[in-house]
Amino acid sequence: MKDFRIAILGCGTIGGGTARVLLDNLEGFSRKAGRRLVLAGIVTRSPAKSARRYGIPRELFLGEGDELSPAQTAALIDRIVGSDDIDLVVETIGGDSDYLLGIALGVLGSKKHLVTANKALLSKHGNRIFEAAEKNGAAIGFETSVCTSIPIIRVMKESFVSDEVISVSGIMNGTSNYILSRMQEGGISFAEALAQAQEIGYAEADPGFDIDGIDAAHKLGILMKLAFGIDVATSDLQVMGIRDITAEDMALADDMDCSVKLICHAHRKDGRVYGTVRPMMVKRSNLLAQVSGATNAVKVVNKYSGENLLIGRGAGSLEGGSAVSSDIIFIARYGSAAVETHSPVLCDFRSLDDMEFPYNIVFDTEDVPGITGSVTTAIGNQNINIDTVGHNRHGKTTAVFSIATMPCTLAQLRLAVQEIKAKRPDILRTEPRVMPILH
Numbered sequence: 001m002k003d004f005r006i007a008i009l010g011c012g013t014i015g016g017g018t019a020r021v022l023l024d025n026l027e028g029f030s031r032k033a034g035r036r037l038v039l040a041g042i043v044t045r046s047p048a049k050s051a052r053r054y055g056i057p058r059e060l061f062l063g064e065g066d067e068l069s070p071a072q073t074a075a076l077i078d079r080i081v082g083s084d085d086i087d088l089v090v091e092t093i094g095g096d097s098d099y100l101l102g103i104a105l106g107v108l109g110s111k112k113h114l115v116t117a118n119k120a121l122l123s124k125h126g127n128r129i130f131e132a133a134e135k136n137g138a139a140i141g142f143e144t145s146v147c148t149s150i151p152i153i154r155v156m157k158e159s160f161v162s163d164e165v166i167s168v169s170g171i172m173n174g175t176s177n178y179i180l181s182r183m184q185e186g187g188i189s190f191a192e193a194l195a196q197a198q199e200i201g202y203a204e205a206d207p208g209f210d211i212d213g214i215d216a217a218h219k220l221g222i223l224m225k226l227a228f229g230i231d232v233a234t235s236d237l238q239v240m241g242i243r244d245i246t247a248e249d250m251a252l253a254d255d256m257d258c259s260v261k262l263i264c265h266a267h268r269k270d271g272r273v274y275g276t277v278r279p280m281m282v283k284r285s286n287l288l289a290q291v292s293g294a295t296n297a298v299k300v301v302n303k304y305s306g307e308n309l310l311i312g313r314g315a316g317s318l319e320g321g322s323a324v325s326s327d328i329i330f331i332a333r334y335g336s337a338a339v340e341t342h343s344p345v346l347c348d349f350r351s352l353d354d355m356e357f358p359y360n361i362v363f364d365t366e367d368v369p370g371i372t373g374s375v376t377t378a379i380g381n382q383n384i385n386i387d388t389v390g391h392n393r394h395g396k397t398t399a400v401f402s403i404a405t406m407p408c409t410l411a412q413l414r415l416a417v418q419e420i421k422a423k424r425p426d427i428l429r430t431e432p433r434v435m436p437i438l439h
């Protein structure tokens, strides 16, 4: 059988790891694919640096010199996209710009298979990319895009094909999980934990994507497409990150036998799909509460097989390279049989406002007679059932106490808080802090 020729665009963490894993295993991978795999070429802005960092022969990089200009790089990418001599392109440049979309569509339009780690691009333009793949008889692999080396994409697509997903929840950003774990275990502030994450190299100098929940939301969007067939824009997920989590939140969570985690959660109920990303208080009886450090975990609850939990490394060069290589072997082995049908599902999507969760609400109040009564009455007036009222932490003239509710919506809670403010404008010192509880 004809050789299967691979090009890599972008040679950073994942692209470099992919080249390294491929080069170390070409013979074995070729046996598994049933045809000879060839790494035909790599395009990157800094070939000399990438060659040194990942131990890749310089001659595998296209272009002359140590550094290429953006124009030279673009011309080489065009050459790969237009080449008749490449079967599969690995896109590990990253970003969701029109330029990147153009590369993905160009690869598929020229009937080459595409393996991409680009969760931002897939979550923004998934429909167009999947449509183009099907139309051109090309396959797409994106195992690395969600939780790197956890094989959740293949499991959702292949193993759970005979089941029905009821819910997907998980810890899908290792940097945030590391920060929250450090805060909970070490009793340190968010700023201190973030500094530690940056020192170790987990968080970027600009860690916004990680700590503001965007990276996690991209991953949840991809899993929602696989689980429920729907496309949800990141902006519809009412994403909240972890910047505002305090040491007090952690202490209150401890009191309730919970860990605070940045949770991606989506479920289907009565024909509707619900989804959001935000910090939640996870009961320690839930295995997700026990996932600490930079580890990722995805829990899928199915109609027939019940609870399934996958735990593993959500980042890393060789981890990513192994997941990309697994897509390459799969596509090389099955060829056109790996091409999928794209059929987007129209579905009623709802975000957090309409989603029922048990909530914990923390009230920071003036310590005057009757506050607990005013607060619990307003909550009852919204038909919210209270589970427990936590004990007061008294200051000289202040009291902080928490109320855990039975399942209700955020919209109901907002109305209760509005009523408290209207009837007792004197008692709330700050805006009540509200967090879903995940059992």
Ligand code: HSE
Residues within 6 Å of the ligand: 172, 173, 174, 175, 176, 202, 210, 215, 314, 315
């Ligand atoms: N920065 C991500 C994380 C890994 O911290 O989990 C890549 O998505």
